[in-house]
Amino acid sequence: MESIYQRIEALIAERGMTKKAFCQQLGISTGNFGDWKRGKTTPGTNKLIEIATFFDTSLDWLMMGRNPQREMVNEEKESYFFDDLGQLNCQVDQLTQQEKAFIRDYIEFTAYRKKMMKEEETD
Template sequence: MQSIYQRIEQLIKERGMTKKAFCEQLGISTGNFGDWKRGKTTPGTNKLIEIASFFNASLDWIMLGRDVRGEALKESKDPYFFEASGQLDCQGEPLSEAEKDFILEYIEFTRFRKEKKQGNSTAKS
């Protein structure tokens, strides 16, 4: 089973780059890259995302070696929240009076906080 380093190394070779050029372009020190090779450390999450983006590769493949190209999610033709007419119908049941009251109370609370925030910023100016 390949390591993360070996998969990154494979991407570098496929791109026809040198490891040094790869490190320079992605701002990776050669020491850190060497630590990845020795298994001492692995790239952090942000760096893995950057590497995946750079090579247009999936994070699943870089991290786990799983090829997800064949497993791409596809949109179903099932009507999720749409009726046959195409109109949005995401409300399964009418709201109860208690739910309506809660929403109205939340809106008032939000207005109060907004006004309070605006008053504080005006006072600071």
């Protein structure tokens, strides 16, 4: 099985770049790149996204070596994920009381987290 490093190395070679040029363009230290090669560390999520974008490849392939499954796109005008009014087809009455409470708690938590992040930015 190929490692993330081996897939990155293949993308670098495919583009005809040097590893040093790749590191410079993406702001990766050669030490970190060497750690990836030795399996000591792996790229973080943000760096994986940056690498996938740079090489125009999928994260699924970069991380797991799997080819992405193409999703079918519905091009006909019919109910898809939306009802006739163009709204999400969420049937609230189908949720249990426990599920509704969880959603309310999550919304409150998200609002609190946003508030805290804004306060941190102003400090």
